Amino acid sequence: MGMKMRSCCAVVMCLTFLVGCLGGETLQLNDDVLGLIVLKSGLEDPSKSLDSWNEDDESPCAWKFIKCNPGNSRVSEVSLDGLGLSGKIGRGLEKLQSLKVLSLSNNNLTGSINPELALTPNLERLNLSLNSLSGNIPSSLSNVSSLQFLDLSQNSLSGPLPDNMFQTCFSLRYLSLAGNRLEGPIPSTLPRCTTLNHLNLSSNHFSGNPNFSGGIWSLTRLRTLDLSNNVLTGSVPVGMAVMHNLKELILHGNQFSGDLPADVGFCPHLSRLDFSNNLLSGTVPESLQRLNALKFLSLGSNFLTGDFPQWIGQMSSLEYLDFSNNGLTGSLPTSMGDLKSLKFLSLSSNKLSGAIPSSIAEISSLSVVRLRGNTFNGSIPEGLFDVKLDEVDLSRNELTGSIPPASSKLSETLQMLDLSGNKITGDIPAEMGLFSKLRYLNLSWNNLESRMPPELGFFQNLTVLDLRSSGLIGSIPGDICDSGSLAILQLDGNSLTGPIPEEIGNCSSLYLLNADHKFYGRSLSHNNLSGPIPESMSLLSKLKILKLEANQLSGEIPQELGRLGNLLIVNISYNRLVGRLPAGGIFQTLDASAIEGNLGICSQLLKGPCKLNVPKPLVLNPYAYGNQMGGQNRGNERSRSSTNFRHHRFLSVSAIVAISAAAVIAVGVVVISLLNASARRRIAFVDNALESMCSSSTRSANMAAGKLILFDSKSSPDWPSASFDSVLNKAAEIGEGVFGTVYKASLGGQGTTVAIKKLITANTLQYQEEFDRELIVSDYAVEGSLQAKLHEPSPSSPPLTWPNRFKIVLGTAKGLAHLHHSCRPPIIHYNIKPSNILLDENLNPKISDFGLTRLLTKLDKHVVSNRFQSAPGYVAPELACQSLRVNEKCDVYGFGVLILELVTGRRPVEYGEDNVVILSDHVRVLLEQGNVLDCVDLSMGKYPEEEVLPVLKLALVCTSQIPSSRPSMAEVVQILQVIKTPIPNRMEAF
Template identity: 40%
Template sequence: MAGASPLVQLFAALLAVAATATTTAALTDDVLALVVFKTGVADPLGRLAAWTEDDDRPCSWPGVGCDARTGRVTSLSLSAASLSSRLPRALLRLDALLSLSLPGNNLSGPVLPNLLAALPRLRSLDLSSNRLAAPIPAELFAQCRSIRTLSLAHNELSGYIPPAVASCSSLVFLNLSSNRLAGPIPDGLWSLPSLRSLDLSGNELSGSVPGGFPRSSSLRAVDLSRNLLAGEIPAEVGEAALLKSLDFGHNLFTGGLPESLRGLSGLRFLGVGGNALAGELPAWIGDMWALERLDLSGNRFSGVIPDSIAKCKNLVEADLGWNALTGELPWWVFGLALQRVSVAGNKLYGLVKVPVNAAPALRVLDLSSNTFSGGIPPQITTFAGLQYLNLSSNSFSGQLPSGIGGMRLLEVVDVSANHLNGSVPPEIGGAVALRVLRMGRNSLTGHIPSQIGNCSSLVAFDLSHNNITGSIPVTIGNLASLQVVDLSKNKLNGTLPMELSNLPSLHIFDVSHNFLSGDVPDSRFFDNIPETFLSDNSGLCSSRKNNSCNSVMPKPIVLNPNSSSNPLSQATPTAPSNMHHKKIILSVSTLIAIAGGATIIMGVIIISVLNRRARAATSRSAPDTAISDDYLSQSLENDTSSGKLVMFGKGSPEFSADGHALLNKDCELGRGGFGAVYKTMLRDGESVAIKKLTVSSLVKSKDDFERQVKLLSKARHHNVVTLRGFYWTSSLQLLIYDYLPGGNLHKHLHECTEENLLSWMERFDIIIGVARGLKYLHQRGVIHYNLKSTNVLLDGNGEPRLGDYGLANLLPMLDRYVLSSKIQSALGYMAPEFACKTVKITEKCDVYGFGVLLLEVLMGRRPVEYLEDDVVVLCDLVRSALEEGRLEDCMDPRLCGEFPMEEALPIIKLGLVCTSQVPSNRPDMVEVVNILELVRNPQDCPEIELV
């Protein structure tokens, strides 16, 4: 300022002093704001310990960044610091902030409505993975100003997405995923000039996707997956030519793939799995030559898989599973550099042709649930990087290639439910990374190789339903990680190795239906093993049953070869040697009674034979048109007019008791809305459950009854109880089901002890199993109608199976008698639309019941509980707890926190969505299963295998 007048110099000096004073005051405000922030939050890790009001400048504090010139606080970054409190209002005083990042903490409460307005320079805001709740305030986006990056993902936000977000013209990145946001997607989002990435996945958004994708769009990534969006995928979505990733998966979309997608030559990921898309797969998919990941699974696509997909040379993942695709396996599955391939659950057929030196990068191969035949290609064993191989539920024959033993990275092998024969190759011991080996439901013979003990990582081992002989190798006792073993329904003999007692993680060990003998190993697991895991091994002994092998067993009654007058003799174990041939003297009256009884028996046999011949003659003269050739029928009682017993498929239709004994009170298993259930046994020794319908006066005609029962009998699924047959008279109707020894789910949830408490994994397995069973029924047009925990039965392995399905179809109408008198046992599970005078039964009624059941499994509480002065409804209880951020109150306290939060939270949310008051807001069971499987195996997690 040389040459300036003294007055000008004085004025400049005053301005400098004023500026210094202003800056100092601002710095003081920043320090005070951060100190107030610190005092308002819980800091268990001590991340804020160095923040002290004694400092004039906070720029050296952890997590704090400053402007080098002014010293003002421009960034605050405290990631995963375990901070907890409501979102502190002290943040509003940091008006120079450019970046605010507080992800992965426990901050709660609502988002501050004036947050963006109070921080006018803020360009980046990340509050993801906290516990923020309540609707997003509309005022938040009223003054967007400079905001470019905004993430509120993985919180508990609810309500609609404020339409004002479409006015934030500077937005580049917007992530509102994994909340409870509902309603439509706001119009105008696609027109934001700077928007490159939009993630609204994992919410409850509904309605159709708005159109209006402009050619000038800057969008690179759009993720709308895991919502309740419906309608067709917008026809012009392909106009956004810069898209690299597009995920519309796991919604309710219908129609086909819009042809505009073929113009996305730079698209790397296309995900539309888990919808209801239909039609043939278009050949133009190959025009998207940059594709790296393609997910078309869980839809209704039909026709053959186009060869043109081979033009996508960069493709590393392709999931076409669970559609209705036909034809042979395309050659490009093994011809490209694919790492993960699934075509499971289709109608593909023929031989699997694998060229030599193919698929060097393949890590996951899932061909399950098709109709492939022939031998398993030995070339598969040359895939050095293969980790997951699933060939289950096909028609493969021959032997398991021995070369599998040389696959050092192989972790999962599932070849169950095929027609394999031969023995388990001893070379299997070379697969040292093997965690899961499933070979059940084949025709395998030979012994279990002792080399199985070399598979030190093995967790699950299934050889059930084969013809395996020999003993159980002691080397299995070396497998310290083993949790599940199923060797049931084989021909194993010998004893259970004592080394099994050393297995610390054993959870299931099923050797039922074999020829094993000897003592059960002495360990905590075997002391509490369910009887069903050991059943049908007559020589096995257990201290639990007080029948140790060392005890004296009673001798059977035998014929006395040294007696001509006395027909029976019984050896007594304590009898002296000189008494071994002692005769038993029978009185004359006893002999007369025996002879008379024999005469009566012979008479009954002769009469029965004559009756049967007469019936056969009658049947030849008057053919029975009510039963098809694949049925077996026989009267329950001697009177030919009493009724008809029909058994579906093969098996003996005879029972070990007469028709009256079948309904003995002592054999009753339980009662439900449609009748009582009894246990009895077939002549071949197999137990069955018989349901006596108590709505006889409402049952349809005999023809309609048989037609409906025949439809239900075709249900064949791992999670559905098999209907074996029925018995009909005008006044008595019986349904015959498989008997499941594990009891019903209600008892396991509400009548269990601490020792028998269901674990988190068991509960998750039950939820997924019930969902899969319900999805299967719905896909075949069967509505369960009476879903509740007492109608979910557990087999010997703890697997859930749905019972009492479709019984409403046996009735001519759902009148008030049925609703009020018979189905009230399902109170709490019944959808609210049942209150209407005109009740329309749809699959959405089952979805509501499933949602209630899901919450019941998680919380361990009944759907409705009556207290002294209050009624507690489970759905309302969970919803309130979740809205208030009390996630721990949504889980069974007996689990003591032994559950992963990242799994529990989305499942709770799913239960609440399923119990929506509006039927159209509930997902279908295909969507439910997809969500549950995604929770268990997140596809966006690179280390999770594609299943």
Template identity: 45%
Template sequence: MILKALFLIVVFAPFLAHSVDPVFNDDVLGLIVFKAGLVDPESKLASWNEDAESPCSWDGVKCDPLSHRVIELALDGLSLSGHIGRGLLRVQSLQVLSLSNNRLNGTILPGLTRLGTLQVIDLSGNNLTGSIPGEMFRQCGSLRSVSFARNSLTGRIPDSLSSCQTLVAVNFSSNQLSGELPLGIWYTRGLQSIDLSDNWLEGTIPEGIQNLYDARTVNLRGNRFTGWIPKDVGGCYVLKSLDLSGNFLSGTLPESMRRLVSCTSIRLGRNLLTGEVPTWIGGLTSLESLDLSGNTFFGRIPESVGNLQQLKELNLSMNHFTGILPGSIANCIDISVLDVSQNMLTGDFPIRVFRPDSAVAADSYGNLEVLDVSSNAFSGEFPASIGTLSNLRLLNVSANSIFGSIPTSIRALNRTRFLDLSKNKLNGTIPHEIGGAVSLEELRLEKNFLSGKIPTEIEKCSSLTSLILSDNNLTGPVPLALSKLSNLEYVDLSSNHLSGSLPKELTNLSHLLYFNISHNNLEGELPVGGFFNTIPHSSVSGNPALCGSVVNDSCPSVHPKPIVLNPNSSSDSGGGSSSSPNRHHKGIILSISALIAIGAAASIAIGVVAVTVLNIHVRSSMSRAAPPLTFSGGGGEEFSCSPSAGGPNYGKLVMFSGDANFVAGAHALLNKDSEIGRGGFGVVYRTVLRDGRSVAIKKLTCSGLIKSQEDFEREVKTLGKIRHRNVVSLEGYYYDPSLQLLIYEYVPSGSLHRLIHDASTDNCLTWRQRFNIILGMAKGLAYLHQMNVVHYNLKSTNILLDGSGEPRLGDFGLARLLPALDRCVLSSKIQSALGYMAPEFACRTVKITEKCDVYGFGILVLEVVTGRRPVEYMEDDVAVLCDVVRSALDEGRIEECVDERLRNSFPAEEVIPVVKLGLICASQVPSNRPDMSEVVNILELIQCPSEGQEDIE
């Protein structure tokens, strides 16, 4: 069958656009040729037989019952790969072509729309590349719906799109399309749905959108559009959904929006919009979702928002709203998500929401699943009627001034997964009824005035992964109940008044990644085993009575009382005369502990002698037969330092290019005098090749986790192919079962960390130098991600600067060399990259993704702008850079965070967007972080206006 298909391709492919011999059925021929270009790993197309007279019974094929011609080809989600072949052009009556959610690659087949009958094209969810053919829409026939979503398409949206008046739905989302929108795009008057989200589109959104008379959905989310929201947007009278979030739009809400009375969803979050929210917003009574988050809106939240009685989601977070939360919100009885966090709202805690005597209390907020009022200035007592919100999944009231006790009605929150009451003024005890919140996964009560014991009923919260109770006045022991919470990953009980000893059963917590009990009154021996074997000293400090190896204080042993031999007693067992006190021998008093000490000393002495003899023997053996290094040059030809090369006892040194010989010889590779740095993965040395090039050699310190030699060499050779001006090049490697070296190019000007934080450096980086460093880091990281390499160990000490000040990313991709990251390795890396590690590293499966790098990059951006370390330890507090900058941004004083060494010589119009970008990259939620390719484009967009101004000046 395969041979026949290949024969058909060879013979008939050149003539597919022309007529063929009528003895061949066009549809059979076209589909068989199309199939020949595919890879079908699951044999989903097994029914496709070239000997068939008709394809109408084939899987995925639908024919017209009268003409028996193929009118529909639906092969969605069949794991097909390969390219879309020209054989489809023979299927002349095709109306629907749906190949979504496969693995097809190559480009979009030009000329598809020559099939004048084609109405639907769906190629979404594949790996297609290249641009969208412009000819596709010049003669689009009867085409009504086209989707190229979730591919890797590049280039511009073709201008010819606006000439296809038959189009009803267009979806080009989640690609890499760039450039501006075609000027005539709004004149495709039949469009009902247009989705261009998550691309790199830029420029302003052109006026004329009101011409989309029938538009139901307009989605331009996640691009780089600037300027104002089109003033005529209100002309789309039947619009149901408008999503312009995640752009750089500025200005106020256009007046015409008040006419969008049919709209059910308006999403404008994460822009630069400003002004007061107009009262007419309450007239959009069809709204079910309103998202204005992440802008700079100010003033009061209008009372008219209570008119939106269909509202299910209201997100006004991360703005500058002041005043009280309108009581009219209680009228929105169907609301499920209410987020007003990170504003400047004041007044009493919005207790009317929970007031039992309210006229709407019985039904109000019965559907509420998310309530986030954190990081405001609310006060008042925590409501006892909180338990009426029985459907809550998330409750966050942190960082306010709420007082009172935690009510016993907390037991009714049996569906709540995230409960954060931290950073308030709560007092009293943690109620035993907390055990009723059985679905809790994260409980945060830190920085309050809570007292009493940790209730043992906490063990009923079996899903708990994070328990943060630090900075309170808790007393009593650490309960044994904690050891029964098998899913625990993060525990912080620090800065309380806990006493007693730690339950040894805590070692059974196999998922534990962080356990902080510092600054309490705990005593006794630390548990031995599991996480506690590697617990950091900082997590147990401030407990003077604790003992164990971690606190460098051995625990006292319990010994039996000494046995005393009386020197005055007779040695005679009979009843003879008494001993004389003037005997010539002295009395002997020996205890068991003394005897043990004498025996131990003797054993140690013997051991020292034995080790010394063994060392002499080993050194002698090594000097007689030290295994030489095997060298390999750039051409792959191996040669040896000794007459006999290769073999299992010989290491192998390979250089990807250039000379493999070193000036000082192989024995000097790891000379202590040439050490230039240490990192989480190993020690770095500098040496010189015979061709005069300096190289940096990293000796890996995790040999016990290194893959086999075959896997190691494969991964290293992959890393060796990476060449980019912002990435340190890997020049070669050395492999021995007990020693692995990576050989990098030497970058002379030191690390970014030294340049920013070393007080001995005289040079202060200008803003332009800092911006170029940020942009260079972004480009290097985007390139690594393009090559499917996750850096994993991103921090300022791993950013090196070359002679021209260009940043170079070093220490990348080393996680590829490890078969898995166990808790020991993870813990050490978290300590070495404190502040840069993404929160998802706490996940039990430790899934390393590119989004982890994006988080670290965001922290680096803030570090470069502020000149501060990611985490700074003060006398009685810890300052987390990300939190400090976010608070400053919320309070409108972001310029105070800029490195004071710049002395106000920086453009605020660049600094503020860069800081916002850094915070977005450092989002706690991975899906909220942009891709690095998007970051590069955003930075270039931020830079362009200033460069233009400089040119004018």
């Protein structure tokens, strides 16, 4: 609202005061009008839902979304749910002294919760869920003793809860604070809420032991208890037998340890039980079989052991069963078929063995079957393919036999089928092409020894087709992409022959072609594809990964492939290809490993011959320059014999070459002379000296770096009469590094702030006698170094979010890739650490302190010793040797440590009283234990696990102790770009 509304509100307040002196009833009505108009004035109402609220009305009882008490005509309910309102909740609500229900959920409200809300003494229901409210939950809410329903879920509320939060919660029946950023312990006053029947504190950062036995188990009226997705620890002790009313117990995503409570089966009304994603151990309690009403049971991702419960068939009400990612042994009982209501079954990643019981096929309601990563043997039960299943994952077992024929029921419903990593033989059933809803098909790593049936082209919705190393023979069907939906095609490691079909250009949605999506690990196996690479591949505009290595492909690479601007990874090595690489796209930045082993690809990276398929010799037409010849000469030329004409043409080419060579030599002489003259005049400064180290004229757009400036003893043009000693004084000092001290200064007359590093003079400069001052000038980084931003933030500085951290990782990787791959010889930094990563105002990274070794005649002892002392944890292990084998892989190691530091928020080496924690070792151990996400820095808030997990894995590969096992920085950039644009559907299967 504008000034007019503020004036109206002021007038209403004055009128209310005057009327209040005359009588009571009118005062009360005006109070309600006033309070609601003040509330409206702080809100933006794009849909004009509150237009009926008029300050001229005597009563608001006829207004939309308002209810009044018929006894006293006071406002008793305000319900503004889902109206798209934004703005802040003002103080007007405290005027509504008879208000019992306030519901503002599912809007875009911001700001903090006003403590004055507690001034409405009769409030019974408060619902502010699904907004963007922030700040702490006010402790004054604990004074509202009449409150029965409190829902503040799905906001951005933070901080710990006051311990007296539930001091007077005797009336509270429903409490949900889920989906916020609350932290600290659960208040000890919670057991005072004796009438509570719904408690949801999930998806926060609550920590510590929630005190089950002495606290939560005393809330005997609870029907729902959800503490999931926090950082709660300790055990879940027995004592649940008193929870007779409990229907839902959800504790997944914490760090609870110890055994499952043995008396969990004594809660007779339980319908949902979820202990998944914790650290629980021991066996599955036998008391579970008593839960006849249980529909949802999830104990996945723990450390449970012992035999699979043979009594599971007695839990006849189960609809969802998940025991995945544990250590259960034994076989599945035939009584599995008694679970007639079961829809979801996941027993993946255990140690189960034996045959898959055929009785599973008797569960007609079954929709999802996941038995991946066990040691099941025998054949696939034929009846299983007669059920209306949506998803079947039997991968990574020891199944034999053939793929059963599928019924029409399965073809109508199946969306995902994964039989990879078994010992299945026989043909691919032709009827698979009739699966109208199938999106994901993975038959890789089997022994099919089958041809690809042409019916595979009938798929209407297939997105992923993975047939790697499955014994396929024959050719690739030309109609494999007729559906137009295929995004990932993996056929590597077979015995396929013949050409790549020209129809491959019809795969308009193709995203990845013939690649192992795990960027490190085993190498790709061979096929025997022959013929040229089809030019039609240039139509695959979405293609990001193209791997065709180890085949018999021949001819030149189509230049049109350079148009594929989305390509991130290409490997065409070990074929029979010749000729030039495409001029555009990624092809000009490929390293030798991606193109080696061919007949004659033209590249400076290869030592072999360059072969071009040129059908005719190059002929220069002498008449093309007729305007430069006299008419008599042209006439004489036409009258010569054909023999003399050919001879003249040869002489013309030779003459052109000779003239060109002479011109080059002449230009070189002139340049050298100018350089010598320039040296005699003692150049004041050399602009862009660092860029001159790079032979390539192409620069990375994301490569941000300063300039190297060598000043003489005279004044610089940028400081016409400045004295460097006065500019670079103690007050201007902002940091100190191995190579010297850094100062902040302004360029005179330009208003530009720069950072200047004065180098140490311990015999470091190669031509020190030519310069009296040794300085490096770069752009001043407004946000300072990553070291300060990450480990020494100011109180007002917000924490680095995951998008910003990923931006820093990717930007730094691109910068290092530029130094390593775009410069000849490569520039090696060998001191990558957060203090050398500077951040501009948009948190774009700038790499500092690089290229200095190009100015050094040798690594002097002072610099070397300081280098190791100033960068503990970042230095590659091979640099500890006396030989100091400096190469690009040293930077890769330091970059890997930098990633770990950014993701975890911890330093690379931490010293305790009794031990030393090496960050890379710590993360590697957590990864092996399956708990690597426990090390993620919680200060960055919500983060996508599908990005963070592969980034952590990449960091561990970069910090490999063996230099040759580390990827190049070009490969690192490609991997990061793929991680940022995740491949759709179930890529976890790769």
